[in-house]
Structure formats: C-alpha cells, structure tokens
Amino acid sequence: MERQHEHRRELREETCEEQRNCNCTGTHDDALTSKSQTSRMTTHWTDKDTGILERYGPGPDGKETRMREITARKRAWPLPD
Numbered sequence: 001m002e003r004q005h006e007h008r009r010e011l012r013e014e015t016c017e018e019q020r021n022c023n024c025t026g027t028h029d030d031a032l033t034s035k036s037q038t039s040r041m042t043t044h045w046t047d048k049d050t051g052i053l054e055r056y057g058p059g060p061d062g063k064e065t066r067m068r069e070i071t072a073r074k075r076a077w078p079l080p081d
C-alpha cells in the first residue's frame with residue numbers, strides 16, 4: 001500500500017497594486033521529493049477581460065523558472081447554447 005504524503009503550503013508575502021496585479025511568494029512541499037521548496041506566483045490583467053496567472057519555481061539547475069502559465073478570459077453572459 002502506497003503511503004499518502006501530506007503536502008504543506010505556506011504563503012509568506014502577497015502584494016497587490018491598484019490595477020489588480022499581484023505577487024505572492026511562499027513555500028510548499030514538492031510532490032515528488034516531499035522536500036520544502038520556494039515558489040512565486042504572479043497575476044496580472046492584460047486588458048479588462050483577460051487575466052494571466054504565472055507560477056515560478058526552481059528548475060533542474062536550481063534557478064527560478066516559469067512552471068505554469070494560465071490565461072483566463074471573461075465570457076459574455078448568458079453563455080451561448
């Protein structure tokens with residue numbers, strides 16, 4: 001039976017500007033190694049309907065690298081059939 005790992009996350013600092021651009025830093029347990037590592041997340045709006053979330057963490061060489069980028073767009077309401 002495989003042992004379930006308990007993953008920890010801790011937010012250290014979060015700053016947001018008037019334009020809703022935010023930067024967050026913190027630590028979490030790596031899912032593969034169960035060792036603690038630091039990460040950074042940013043969110044920013046490119047226009048009134050499009051937001052981008054980027055997550056950074058240590059790459060294979062130990063330097064910070066972008067690990068994920070998610071682009072979200074607002075949709076008109078009601079949604080089309």
